[in-house]
Amino acid sequence: IVTLFNTLWASLCCVKTYHDHDHHEDQVHHNANPDRCDGIEFDAIAPDEKGHTFFFKGDHLWNGFNGPAQVSSAFFRELDDYHHLGHVDAAFRMHNSEENGKHDHIYFFLDDKVFSYYNHSLEEGYPKDIQLDFPGVPSHLDAAVECPKGECNSDSVLFFKGEEVYNYDIATQLVKERQWAHLPNCTSAFRWLEQYYCFHGHNFTRFHPVSGEVNGVYPKDSRHYFMRCPNFGHGGEAKVPKCSEVTLDAITSDDSGKTYAFTGHNYMRLDTHRDGKHTFPIARTWKEVTNGVDAVFSYSDKIYIIKGDQVYIYKSAAPSTLIEGYPKSLNEELGIEGPVNAAFVCKDHHIVHIIQGQMMKDIDLSATPRVVAREASLPISGIEAGMCGPDGVKLYVGSEYYHYESPGVLALSRMLQEPKNVTPDMMGCVE
Secondary structure (H helix, E strand, C coil), X not given: CCCHHHHHHHHHHCCCCCCCCCHHHHHHHHHCCCCHHHCCCCCEEEECCCXXXXXXXXXXXXXXXXXXXXXXXXXXXXXXXXXXXXXXXXXXXXXXXXXXXXXXXXXXXXXXXXEEEECCEECCCCCEEHHHHCCCCCCCCCEEEEECECCECCCEEEEEECCEEEEEECCCCCEEEEECCCCCCCCEEEEECCEEEEEECCEEEEECCCXXXXXXXCCEEHHHCCCCCCCCCCCCCCCCCEHHHCCCCEEEECCCCCEEEEECCEEEECCCXXXXXXXXXXXXXXXXXXXXXXXXXXXXXXXXXXXXXXXXXXXXXXXXXXXXXXXXXXXXXXXXXXXXXXXXXXXXXXXXXXXXXXXXXXXXXXXXXXXXXXXXECXXXXXXXXXXXXXXXXXXXXXXXXXXCCHHHHHHCCCCCCCEECCHHHHCCEC
16 A cells, blocks of 8 residues: 555656656655655665665665665766666666676666666666667566576576566576566565565565565565564564674574574574675574574584574574474483583584583584584683684684684683684674
8 A cells, every 4th residue: 555645756756757857846856755664665676786775766765774765866876967867667786607797786777778887886888778788678677686596597687577577597698588477566676685575565575586486475564574664573673783792692604605693582694795684583584493592503404403401403495494303302412411502513524512611522413322522621711602614613702702723723722812803794793
């Protein structure tokens, strides 16, 4: 449902033309200050190369999931220089693993023109006719979204116009046209955290990028999920902490490279710099875990979550599914009693390193039954989380961490190292 304000706004700024407004209309247009919490239908949504997501409406945009509207030309100046309207029909961020010269560029579409931006600067030679860059793709688009290889059959772009969807193969420039009549007409589309969203009105519908299939209860109101609005929300909206205030309960990286940090009842993906770092309730992904975690580790395409004297084991692949028969007791699963402060497994290894107080216990996960094979006393007290990565082992104590080259070096260490501070790049915190 679009409010009366949005109807007026649409009549003022959303006519898909490519000519100058007269002075009076231009003044009205630029003085309007839309509020997305009123229930706005976006013209386009696209992240930039740094993971900042822009929501476009008329000649305004919102930078990220919080904050007021700003004039688009403050970020993408040439849009106003070329056509004085500032609005776009569609936008996406290019994912082209074969050609770095185009990878991460933002493409804007208006009528039959395409604009390519990188670092918020218009690329030389643009705007161009859409057909020159994307042959076979129609003009006057409604929406567009990138689809990397692995999620689509190849690096692709999905273009939407009415009920028609055009799957554009970036490498071959071939276009496959299909109808997804079951999907609402998308006025914008957005890929976020490997999921695909069609926005229509102030709602969205999640869909599969290959089949267009919709699973779950949709549409949903975007104000609950993609922006912070009074009287809306779905949890997990913790304020960004200062780095000096960061404390972790657990941290792990699964076999696909997804890295999760856990604090309280929430978790954050740390590997999603292209989409920004965002906090979610733990129970949203691992629904049986409702009261936080003590330790988490990944092994053999599964995530082990330890809470109290219980172990929950989930399949790593989305959606996270609890393995039948779990949770089980720590003693039954790992041959130890709780509590556990931290746990980690190094890639391509079978040993889980369990930290209890200042003791590290090594358990061979390939053995039956599982028992403690080795123990080592550690020089660090108060360990709250740990992870083994390509650069070695990190053990977290409050907002600091200790780095060791390997579990073996850690086990033999007798002197306390100088700790390092958690940084914004690591945890999405602020200085």
